[in-house]
Amino acid sequence: MWKIFQEEFYKIASKKIVWIGLFCLLGFVRYRLAMVVDEYTMTTGRETICGKEAIAKDQELTAQYAGPLTEEKVQTIYEKYGFFYINSETGEQNGNYCSRFITERMTNSRQLEEPALDDIQFYQGSDWENNAAYLLEDGLRFDYVYGWDDLAETYGIMVIFCLSALFMIGLSSVFSEEYSLKTADILLTTRRGKGGGIWMKAAAAFGFTLSIYFAVTVYVWAIYLNVFGTQGLDASSVMIGWGNRWGYCPDTVAGFLLYQFWLGLAGMILLTAVVLAVSALCKNAFLAVVLSLTLYLIPVVWLKLIGPMRIFGHTVTKAVSHFMASMPVYLTMTWDFGFPAEQVMMHLAIALAVGVAGVWLGYWRYRGYQG
Amino acid sequence: MPELVIDRVTKRFKHKIAVDTVSLRLRNGVYGFLGANGAGKTTLLRMLCGVLKPTSGEIRCNGTEIRMLDGEYRFLLGYLPQDFGYYPDFTAKRYLEYLAACKAVPKDLAKEKVQEMLRLVGLEGEQKQKIKTFSGGMIRRLGIAQALLNDPEILILDEPTSGLDPKERIRFRNIISALSKGRIVILSTHIVSDVEFISDQILLMKQGCIVEQGTCREVTGNVRGKVWEYMAGPEEADRMNDTFAVSNLKNEGDRVYLRIVSDTCPCEGAAPAEPGLEDVYLYYFGTDEICRNADRSIFLRDMHQ
Numbered sequence: 294m295w296k297i298f299q300e301e302f303y304k305i306a307s308k309k310i311v312w313i314g315l316f317c318l319l320g321f322v323r324y325r326l327a328m329v330v331d332e333y334t335m336t337t338g339r340e341t342i343c344g345k346e347a348i349a350k351d352q353e354l355t356a357q358y359a360g361p362l363t364e365e366k367v368q369t370i371y372e373k374y375g376f377f378y379i380n381s382e383t384g385e386q387n388g389n390y391c392s393r394f395i396t397e398r399m400t401n402s403r404q405l406e407e408p409a410l411d412d413i414q415f416y417q418g419s420d421w422e423n424n425a426a427y428l429l430e431d432g433l434r435f436d437y438v439y440g441w442d443d444l445a446e447t448y449g450i451m452v453i454f455c456l457s458a459l460f461m462i463g464l465s466s467v468f469s470e471e472y473s474l475k476t477a478d479i480l481l482t483t484r485r486g487k488g489g490g491i492w493m494k495a496a497a498a499f500g501f502t503l504s505i506y507f508a509v510t511v512y513v514w515a516i517y518l519n520v521f522g523t524q525g526l527d528a529s530s531v532m533i534g535w536g537n538r539w540g541y542c543p544d545t546v547a548g549f550l551l552y553q554f555w556l557g558l559a560g561m562i563l564l565t566a567v568v569l570a571v572s573a574l575c576k577n578a579f580l581a582v583v584l585s586l587t588l589y590l591i592p593v594v595w596l597k598l599i600g601p602m603r604i605f606g607h608t609v610t611k612a613v614s615h616f617m618a619s620m621p622v623y624l625t626m627t628w629d630f631g632f633p634a635e636q637v638m639m640h641l642a643i644a645l646a647v648g649v650a651g652v653w654l655g656y657w658r659y660r661g662y663q664g
Numbered sequence: 665m666p667e668l669v670i671d672r673v674t675k676r677f678k679h680k681i682a683v684d685t686v687s688l689r690l691r692n693g694v695y696g697f698l699g700a701n702g703a704g705k706t707t708l709l710r711m712l713c714g715v716l717k718p719t720s721g722e723i724r725c726n727g728t729e730i731r732m733l734d735g736e737y738r739f740l741l742g743y744l745p746q747d748f749g750y751y752p753d754f755t756a757k758r759y760l761e762y763l764a765a766c767k768a769v770p771k772d773l774a775k776e777k778v779q780e781m782l783r784l785v786g787l788e789g790e791q792k793q794k795i796k797t798f799s800g801g802m803i804r805r806l807g808i809a810q811a812l813l814n815d816p817e818i819l820i821l822d823e824p825t826s827g828l829d830p831k832e833r834i835r836f837r838n839i840i841s842a843l844s845k846g847r848i849v850i851l852s853t854h855i856v857s858d859v860e861f862i863s864d865q866i867l868l869m870k871q872g873c874i875v876e877q878g879t880c881r882e883v884t885g886n887v888r889g890k891v892w893e894y895m896a897g898p899e900e901a902d903r904m905n906d907t908f909a910v911s912n913l914k915n916e917g918d919r920v921y922l923r924i925v926s927d928t929c930p931c932e933g934a935a936p937a938e939p940g941l942e943d944v945y946l947y948y949f950g951t952d953e954i955c956r957n958a959d960r961s962i963f964l965r966d967m968h969q
Contacts (some may be wrong), residue, residue: 294765294776296761296762296771297766298763299764304751320854474750475747475748475749476750476751477746477749478713478715478743478745478747478750479715479763479810480763481739482713482714482715482741482743482765483738483763483814484735484738484739484766484767484814485735485766485767485768486738486766487734490766575701587861634810641872645843661717662715663715663716664715
């Protein structure tokens with residue numbers, strides 16, 4: 294069986310297009326991070342510094358205020374560094390990470406278009422209550438999380454979506470290529486061809502998905518760790534823009550990144566199962582890729598277009614929307630929706646059921662291939 | 665030693681009946697299925713392999729339905745499909761080792777068996793080449809090698825010699841003859857000489873049915889008295905070629921030698937001849953199936969103009 298697994302894995306892994314896509318993705322992530330570092334600036338006194346030096350300086354400076362965020366800390370940061378702003382004439386950024394945090398999260402700066410320094414004010418009254426008060430009330434642990442914020446965006450959105458596309462391309466051939474190459478006729482007449490052989494195909498597909506997903510995760514995390522170190526991983530997840538306070542969200546930044554990782558993993562496993570089913574239904578790999586991509590995007594069409602029309606009534610729309618939110622495209626993005634923990638669990642359960650059904654369908658469809 | 669029983673097996677594709685209520689009992693020996701394209705040979709063989717499910721009837725191996733035997737039956741099986749599939753980027757060795765694993769050949773035996781098969785089909789020197797670099801004949805030989813990998817008790821070969829040159833074809837026939845002891849070998853072809861030399865039983869298939877079955881002697885015996893030899897002039901030969909099923913035609917000086925398959929004496933002066941399997945084929949499958957008379961007529965006209 295191990296030999297079959299190896300060869301099935303080789304068949305998937307020998308697709309050059311997947312590796313080209315993967316190296317392009319990793320290269321782009323590396324390039325993007327380099328750009329982020331290059332363009333990073335902070336001002337200390339009257340001096341503006343850039344790049345890694347600026348990051349180190351910001352980290353050092355933020356470390357002084359690390360820990361629970363209090364009104365006094367905010368006041369101290371404001372008095373010492375003022376608000377963060379961008380000079381509209383020169384395009385220069387003025388401020389550091391701490392001042393930027395309080396400016397972006399506690400002032401009206403985001404409501405104004407290219408605000409002058411004098412126009413920026415702390416939120417007042419209900420604006421403060423609605424937008425900023427929670428940062429001080431919930432025992433937020435403050436620290437430098439700029440890099441993790443960027444990682445959450447890069448990894449949670451770009452990397453996951455690109456990997457989904459690559460997996461669809463790489464795995465669509467698992468069964469469909471056996472039909473198009475006419476090797477199914479031979480394999481299905483071998484002793485293991487209709488049993489263990491099929492499970493090995495599925496295992497190789499999942500193995501490929503998992504190994505690539507883990508490897509990419511390790512690479513992306515490693516290059517960010519290399520630049521930003523480990524500072525801020527134990528800060529509150531609300532510190533990063535993607536952490537939300539309504540639905541379920543792990544407490545720390547590290548927890549949030551792990552949450553993204555697990556959701557991504559669940560989504561990739563489900564995607565693999567669905568692609569396996571599609572692959573067994575299609576007689577050539579190209580058709581399988583097209584059909585997989587179509588199925589992948591159906592939840593987007595539903596939730597953005599059909600669902601809001603409510604043409605199927607409230608109950609059906611709600612049920613279908615939950616189902617769609619459990620599909621790979623949205624399951625991997627669950628961290629952005631503010632779903633309560635029970636709903637996340639429900640979506641994972643739906644995903645599990647669909648995944649099992651997908652593998653089962655793929656198995657029986659391929660096993661029953663009639664030419 | 666296995667016994668295969670095909671019990672009133674029918675396969676229907678939408679409105680077309682590909683195999684029509686075929687019943688057979690196959691024991692040790694070589695069974696050669698002869699028939700024109702579309703006669704139902706491949707469909708029947710695919711059902712014997714368990715790839716296709718019969719619409720009705722059943723196939724039993726040693727008394728048990730093959731679907732019930734599942735992997736146990738497939739363990740006995742070696743199959744070379746008509747369209748032999750392979751992975752272009754695999755080497756011959758890798759491909760055979762992979763199939764050996766699929767066929768549950770014990771790991772310690774697999775490498776040895778692969779080398780033995782590569783030697784048998786003359787691909788030992790090319791074992792590390794990617795299959796996409798192989799010629800049609802080499803691919804066919806690889807197909808034969810994979811079918812024999814697990815030392816099958818039931819060997820099913822669909823058009824095994826298509827694409828092979830005469831030397832390879834003779835070599836293949838010898839391999840099959842040597843292997844036929846103690847196993848069931850089923851081969852389908854429309855190349856008459858393939859089955860003529862090695863088949864213990866010949867089965868003629870037409871429109872999904874077995875129209876004739878027996879040893880080569882029995883089958884040819886059925887058309888004894890229906891094969892005629894005649895020497896004709898070019899114009900007469902041309903005319904007779906259009907009228908009768910001609911199994912052989914040869915220019916001999918000014919005259920043309922004709923071998924005619926006909927229930928009655930085709931013309932005065934025609935002498936009865938000893939029938940061969942090609943004559944039997946022609947007798948059952950008619951003129952349009954094999955001899956392409958129209959083409960020959962044109963050829964004859966060209967020759968004598």
